[in-house]
Amino acid sequence: MKTPLKNKDIFFPVPAALVVCGESMNPNIITVAWIGMVSSTPPSIQISINKERHSLQLIRSHKEFTVNIPSSSLFRETDYCGIVSGRTTNKFADTKLTPLNSIAIKTPIIKECPFNMECKVIHELEIGSHVMFVGEIIEAHIDTDKMSTENRAQVDIDKVDPLVYCATIREYRKIGRKLGDAYQSGLTLINR
């Protein structure tokens, strides 16, 4: 039995990413749950920002942003950056998060986030209440002590301990236990 919910904007699980935008001397942080990869060549990611948000004009002006994946211990800081506006406060100062110079762009990354991406805007698309920016990922960073030698991505996901957001339900979660490997778990259905 299924119950129809009409056209609600429910979607989960998603990352809760900290997006940095604006001038390198006065950068702003915005929490973005409406985010997702959109291409592998070139590696590209979309972030969608409500038209009312302060960060919209900052990204439009500078044509770049960084995506910073918080560890689960940063769930309060992540929530804070989604509640208050950069129009009225300095969120780096408020959260004690540290801006760190990027390699390829002027917008800083966040030191305390274990995984970071530097992005240049290559598309902008207005969709109703939101504007989607597609950014090409020019450079990515990982905390050196969270690297893995065991997998091709060089990321130890348990050390990164990324925050998981259940949008609409409005809960922050940790990632849970491993079920299986991709491109392998499904092979059991081929051979059965």
Added chain:
Amino acid sequence: MKTPLKNKDIFFPVPAALVVCGESMNPNIITVAWIGMVSSTPPSIQISINKERHSLQLIRSHKEFTVNIPSSSLFRETDYCGIVSGRTTNKFADTKLTPLNSIAIKTPIIKECPFNMECKVIHELEIGSHVMFVGEIIEAHIDTDKMSTENRAQVDIDKVDPLVYCATIREYRKIGRKLGDAYQSGLTLINR
């Protein structure tokens, strides 16, 4: 200390959604990790499909698709639908998943997935190796026994038990324990 990883397409955690497309008489399933909400009014979601994939032409022809969120118990079926091609096999038959009539569109939803969205394509954007389709969510469904009366989204996330995918690292995971509520956890930083 941070280590640069160049322009890799690493991103996590993401949903691993089962997207259905094609004719209602012969629908196909594709596993999509590059997916994300892009607007709330109208509720809209993007899926990005590699140009080589069979499903690309199906979505282009029919201008609609459904997004189906698998529970963690479906990780093998989810993986299978990302490994094999609908050009050569019927994935509904192979996985024993059941197509169920949608309300507003012709493309079916998947009965065994606890949460489903019916989408009509409103934008298409080519980005390098991939094509992004933005679908307006016309209708959503939840398994009635997985509804909650406690939150505004009417979804009991622990009953839905959504599959979490760590892209590039290529691991399927469960969601983990709750850390806090959104729009609340950050208030401690305002008052400190």
